[in-house]
Every structure is written in C-alpha cells, then in structure tokens.
Amino acid sequence: MKSIITGGAGFIGSHLADALVARGDEVIVIDNLSTGTADHLAAHIESDSLLLLTDDLLEDGWQDAFAGAQRVYHVAADPDVRASAGAAYEVFRQNTDATMRVLEAMRVYEVPELVFTSTSTVYGEAAVIPTPEDYSPMIPISIYAATKLADEAMISAYAATYGMKAWVFRFANIIGERSNHGVIWDFMHKLKDNPCELEILGDGKQTKSYLEVTACVEGILYAVDHSDETFNFYNVGSEDWISVTDIADIIVEELGLDDVSYRFTGGDRGWVGDVPKMQLGVEKVKALGWVPPVTSAESVRTAVRALLKEMS
Structure with missing residues (x-):
C-alpha cells in the first residue's frame, strides 16, 4: 500500500512510520521538521524504504505526492495543549487549516482512506469516567481540543460527502x-x-491515563484492519x-x-x-x-x- 504520513518525523508519526515500513508499505512522510527530526527516520531514508518530503502543509508543493496513495495517516499538528492558550490562531492554522488542506488534497487526488490522530481532550471535563466514545456533550476547554474536534467534524463530513473512509483515534496521553x-x-x-x-x-x-507509544501504534493499526465503516472512531489508552x-x-x-x-x-x-x-x-x-x-x-x-x- 502507498501510505502518506503527515508529521511522520515527529513523536507518534515516526513510530507509525516504523510500523508501516515493517509491514512493507511504500511510505511517504510529509513534515516541515518544526518539532520532528529526520534523525527519527534516518535508517529508513538510508535504505530507501521511505521518502521524506520537508514541506509545510500550510504551503503548496506537497499535494502531488497524494497521487496514487491509498491511505493518509494525518498526524501533523501542534500538540502542545498547555501552550495553545497563548497562540490560539496559530494553533488553529496548524491543526484545522492544515487538516482542511489534507482533506482537499485527498479529494482532488481521490485518496480513499484517512486515519486521523485526535485526543481525549475533545470530551472536555467528562462527567462519565471511563469516558466512552458516545459521550456527550463534547465541550472542549482548550484551544487545542477545539481544533481537534473541528477536525473530526470536517473529516466526518468529507467521508460522507466524497465517498472516503475515515478512522479517528482519540488518544489518552501517549x-x-x-x-x-x-x-x-x-x-x-x-x-x-x-x-x-x-x-x-x-x-x-x-x-x-497514559499509554506507551508503540502500544498506541499497534492499537491504531489493529483497529484500522478490523473495522470498515465510513466513519470509524475509537478511544485508545490504557485501562x-x-x-x-x-x-x-x-x-x-x-x-x-x-x-x-x-x-x-x-x-x-x-x-x-x-x-x-x-x-x-x-x-x-x-x-x-x-x-x-x-x-x-x-x-x-x-x-x-x-x-x-x-x-x-
């Protein structure tokens, strides 16, 4: 499978890249290296098992890489919940604008599947703990959480409107x-x-709740392999x-x-x-x-x- 990973040089993204290369996927990573590093992918780059494009999702030039791709793993985001209060618009651009641009590239190049990394913070201060996926109302209390919930809504709409298939994963602390x-x-x-x-x-x-990153990646790939709705959504964390x-x-x-x-x-x-x-x-x-x-x-x-x- 030709797989795209946005943010694939970062923390979770690079571990996901490890797993996809090990599965034999043709992997293209798109990352502006603002928080990630090519060092995380060095072994794959040197062995030609992965291509790294150092592009910014908020600019153009990366979209052609989506041609012929079967799945996009959209991991790129500003992940700092604490700092998001001091940079609301920039976090919105990095998280929500960038997601819209990824969805548009998928629509144009007819990429059929998207895997998205969301967050437990979309639930806000839940009154039910452990919090299930159907908990409501979702009332985010951070800028970061609000951007992720907006992303989920747009992904659901694109999947329904344009015939895509999507998986959303709401993470505990990875x-x-x-x-x-x-x-x-x-x-x-x-x-x-x-x-x-x-x-x-x-x-x-x-x-x-905290979960070690390789276990998180294992859970993502297992759920993708074993579910098949138009819009799939799962919590991933420890028990x-x-x-x-x-x-x-x-x-x-x-x-x-x-x-x-x-x-x-x-x-x-x-x-x-x-x-x-x-x-x-x-x-x-x-x-x-x-x-x-x-x-x-x-x-x-x-x-x-x-x-x-x-x-x-």
Whole structure:
C-alpha cells in the first residue's frame, strides 16, 4: 500500500512510520521538521524504504505526492495543549487549516482512506469516567481540543460527502521514546537542573491515563484492519490511570535520587485548559479484539527509561 504520513518525523508519526515500513508499505512522510527530526527516520531514508518530503502543509508543493496513495495517516499538528492558550490562531492554522488542506488534497487526488490522530481532550471535563466514545456533550476547554474536534467534524463530513473512509483515534496521553514535551519530559529536565526539588504544576492530584507509544501504534493499526465503516472512531489508552505525583515518584526512583522535595503550585489543574481527571473507555476497540498491553505505570516507567537514554 502507498501510505502518506503527515508529521511522520515527529513523536507518534515516526513510530507509525516504523510500523508501516515493517509491514512493507511504500511510505511517504510529509513534515516541515518544526518539532520532528529526520534523525527519527534516518535508517529508513538510508535504505530507501521511505521518502521524506520537508514541506509545510500550510504551503503548496506537497499535494502531488497524494497521487496514487491509498491511505493518509494525518498526524501533523501542534500538540502542545498547555501552550495553545497563548497562540490560539496559530494553533488553529496548524491543526484545522492544515487538516482542511489534507482533506482537499485527498479529494482532488481521490485518496480513499484517512486515519486521523485526535485526543481525549475533545470530551472536555467528562462527567462519565471511563469516558466512552458516545459521550456527550463534547465541550472542549482548550484551544487545542477545539481544533481537534473541528477536525473530526470536517473529516466526518468529507467521508460522507466524497465517498472516503475515515478512522479517528482519540488518544489518552501517549508517551515514550522520541517524545519532546509533556509531564515526563518536563519533570526529568527540571530534576536534571535541580535534583533536590521538583516543581509540580497544580496540586499533583491530577489523574490521567497514559499509554506507551508503540502500544498506541499497534492499537491504531489493529483497529484500522478490523473495522470498515465510513466513519470509524475509537478511544485508545490504557485501562487505568495514574496521578501526577505518582509519576514524579517513578521518575525520582528511576533517576536514583534521594530526598527530593515536591513544590506544588496549587489549584486542581496544571494550566488553563488542563483536564484534571481523564480515563478513556476502551471497550469499543477491545470488542474488535485489541486489548491495551500495558498499564499507565508501566508506560510511564518505559518512557522514563527511554528518555534517560536520550539524555545520556
């Protein structure tokens, strides 16, 4: 299969590229390298098993690559929920304008299938936890979440209007090797600078679901292979959750530190738009036959060890 991955040099996108190359797909990655790096794809580029186009989705020049493609994995986005409050229009451009341009390229070149990476934050502060896919009303509380929900709506409309098939995946917190932001990255760099004290945003009681990135990719590909509606949508995450303070404890343990004091900034959330409690219901994807293979704590520990290697 000829597969396009937008954002394929980034965190999740590069792991997806690994999996598609291993499956034997002809893979084209489109990435402006603003947050990703060609280093993530170096082995594939050198072996000619993948083509990297360093293009920006908000500009032209990449669309011809869609000719003859059977599937687009649209991963490219500004993923920083916390920073989205300070750059609303730019996040809208990177996430929603870019998605519209991808959909238009698919329409013009008659690409039949789209896989889209969405987020648990589209649910807002859900009253039902674990939160199932049919939860409503969806009331996003961050700019990032709002752009992703808008993307989902346009993808559904394009699929119905133009005869495409789409899969939307709402992720829990995806962590692991190659990640360059988020609570684990933040804590480990803070402790590198000051191994005696760790600042924790909020009260440390924020509790969420985390899933290691290779398990996430496995879940995506399994669901795509085993579902066939015009518009398919699934939660992907672990079946439990973990608090921010417990994450800090794992990191301190893995770093071999003693007597680290925690300094909490206060409040029940870390920043504007933070959802303090989140766990996704994954019964729908489990009904297809895929079960999350790791817990939140296991995912955190794996991610910490991967980042330790990258920092050494």
